Amino acid sequence: MGHEPIRSLELRGITKRFPGILACDHIDLSIGEHSVRALVGENGAGKTTLMNILMGLYQPDEGQILINGEEIRFRSPNDAFDHGIGMVHQHFMLVQNMTVVENVALGMKSSHRPFRLDEAAVRKRILEVSEKHELPVNPDALVWQLSVGEQQRVELVKTLCLGARFLILDEPTSALTPQETDELIELLEKMSGELSIVFISHKLHEVKALSDTVSILRRGRIVFEGRTENHSPAELAALMTGHEVELPRVDSTVVDRSDARGLLSIRELRVRGDRGNLALDGVTLDIAAGEIVGLAGVSGNGQRELAEALNGLRKPESGSITLDGVEMAGSTARRIIDEGMGYIPEDRNTEGIVPxxxxxxxxxxxxxxxxxxxxxxxxxxxxxxxxxxxxxxxxxxxxxxxxxxxxxxxxxxxxxxxxxxELARGPKALVSVYPTRGLDMGAEEFIHKQLLARRSEGVAILLISEELEEIMNLSDRIAVIYKGKILRIVPGKSATKRSLGLLMAGVSDE
Ligand SMILES: Nc1ncnc2c1ncn2[C@@H]1O[C@H](COP(=O)(O)OP(=O)(O)O)[C@@H](O)[C@H]1O
Ligand SMILES: [Mg+2]
Structure with a gap:
């Protein structure tokens, strides 16, 4: 590597302006060895910008970076890599149609290592790293074939193969399932014995579980720094947003709606997935006007296909979908929109907006x-x-x-x-898919309040989520989906995390 190991890393007075925005405002941050520093803040607080400056992706307008007390200047991420600093970005930087080996080799090549690269050497290095850190990867898999969790593992392996001793992870859990998140936290805990980690997140229970110290950024400034164990999640949330955060809860007086046909009514819906499999296998579900039905489940159990079928983006094989009495199964997306369906899609950047x-x-x-x-x-x-x-x-x-x-x-x-x-259009029903995934608490609170307000205006809302807190806080009734079938429907009031967790894992006996 050619550089002595990092014992201390210090950012001093780092300032970065973008047109109309002061993204980082004289930030001081110092990070010691073998520690986990959480960097938290709402969306847009400046976390990614600060770390991109540390990685040499951006040059600061003002300020210095010091390693072991000496000022250094990174002109590119390769310079940072040479000092043993690596970053796993929020949006992975893998080449989709290359294999894992090829991706890692690409990273090694571009960081002008002294040794010659051959595939066997890269493969050996991958296997070493993956064994040492218990990060199983298949070197020959094509990246596009891997799940998000697996791709992240590849990013981690790649970064470690490049010799990172100082690891930055930018919202690593935002696209993971709850199980994958738990696994990652456990893994990082183990790694923190020999690496320094900067962990960017706004999920405060993760911050609590993993970090030693926490720095809070708000609108480009560090507003707080302290030992994590001394501060409750509620305190940290208030510091992060600048106000007390209280996620709203539905005030549900559950009436028995089991025999009524909902405003949005799904009957025996069968839908095929991309691979020709039966992604939905006879789903029946009713959502009344003024009701939120939460659909709990580990993603990949038919949620995507259900949302797409409800919005005319995927043709059902059989079954019926009615909105206010009008049959819509197999209708075009245009007609479904005109009939009063609102949709908050899973992938907000590609399906929700035209960027x-x-x-x-x-x-x-x-x-x-x-x-x-x-x-x-x-x-x-x-x-x-x-x-x-x-x-x-x-x-x-x-x-x-x-x-x-x-x-x-x-x-x-x-x-x-x-x-x-979607709400300004005055929809009759709303399908909302992972609506707060990756969002900070302020935005989450806002979105939850909006959903509850529409509920009291009589909108029928299907809330698809993996976050049990969210589902339990907002739903009148909770349906659990597993392998394309509704395993059970329970009143929101009587649901517990444990019972839902078991159902989500497919365990349905009482
Ligand atoms: N390349 C860029 N050009 C212009 N504005 C940017 C750029 N990158 C970030 N910003 C702005 O800087 C602010 C901080 O963004 P970011 O560092 O991504 O925040 P965070 O990671 O905390 O969500 C935001 O207002 C964002 O819109
Ligand atoms: Mg960011």
């Missing part, structure tokens, strides 16, 4: 043909702009301007754009 379109365009995306937004073949730009500023204020969308490309916003703000658009 290159402005915020204001995205807010009328589904209705550009409507009289309100166009007349005589011309867009009514003033109305579209006014609509955008109204919704921006109502939904607290934080963007430099409504002209900004929606794709450049943070995840939480993109989600608010989608929510604003």
């Amino acid at each position: 290159s379109f402005s915020v204001r365009e995205n807010l009328v995306l589904k209705d550009v043909g409507e009289k309100a937004w166009s007349s005589g073949g011309f867009l009514r730009l003033r109305q579209i702009a006014k609509n955008a500023t109204d919704l921006r204020d109502r939904f607290d969308i934080r963007c430099p301007s409504t002209d900004t490309a929606a794709g450049s916003l943070s995840g939480g703000n993109i989600q608010k754009v989608i929510l604003a658009r």
Whole structure:
């Protein structure tokens, strides 16, 4: 590696401006050896920017980086790698149509290592690292064939193969299932014996479980630093958001709706998945007006296919879907939208918005043909702009301007754009898929309040989630899906984490 090991790493007065935004505002941060530092903050607080500066991806406008007391300047991530600093980015940087070996070799090549690379050597290195850290990977698998959790493992192995002793993980759990998350936390705990870790997250129970010290960023500034064990999640949440956070709960007086046909009614729905398998195998579910039904389950048990079938994006093989009495199974997405279906899709960046379109365009995306937004073949730009500023204020969308490309916003703000658009259309029913995945607590609180408000206005809401807290807080009834079937439906009030967890794992005997 050619450099002595990092005993101390210090950021001093780091400042970074983007057009209209002070992303990092004179940040001081120092990190010692063999420790786990949690870096927490709401979306847009500046966490990723700060770490990208540390990695040499961005140059700071002001400030210094010191290693073992000496100032250094990284011109690229390769410089950081040479000092043993590696980062697993939130959006993985793997080449999808290459194998694991090829991806790792690519990383090693670009970091101009002194030794010659041959595939056998890379493979050997991968196996060493994967054995040492108990990170099983198949060197010959093509990346696109791997699940998100497996891809993350490959990223970790790749980073460790490059010799990282100082590991930065940017929201590593945001796309993982609960089981994968637990596994990762356990793994990082073990690794922290010999590596230094910076763990970016806004899930405070993870921060509590893993980190020794915590630094909280708010709007580009460090607002707090302390030992994790001395502070409760509620305290940390308040510091992170600047106000007390209390996630709302549904006040549910469960009436027996078992024989009533819901406003949104699904009967014996059978839908095939991408691989031709029966992803939904006879699903029957009713959601009444003014009811939230939570669909709990480990992702991959048919949730995606259900959401797609309900929104006309996947043709059911058989069965029926009615919205307010109108049959919709097999209808086009357009017609389903017109009948009053709202949709918050799983992948907000590719299915929820057009990233290159402005915020204001995205807010009328589904209705550009409507009289309100166009007349005589011309867009009514003033109305579209006014609509955008109204919704921006109502939904607290934080963007430099409504002209900004929606794709450049943070995840939480993109989600608010989608929510604003779907709710402003006054839907009868709403299918909401992992609506707060990867979002911070402030955004989560906001979205939960919105869902409950629509519930009291009589919208029938299907809430698909893996977060049991979320499901239990919001649902009148909870249905558990497992391998394409509804295993059981229970009143939200009587559900426990343990019972739901067992059902999600397919254990259904009392
Ligand atoms: N390349 C960029 N160009 C312009 N603005 C950016 C860029 N990267 C980040 N920002 C802005 O800087 C702020 C901090 O972003 P980021 O560091 O990604 O926050 P976090 O990781 O805490 O969610 C946000 O307002 C974001 O929109
Ligand atoms: Mg980030």
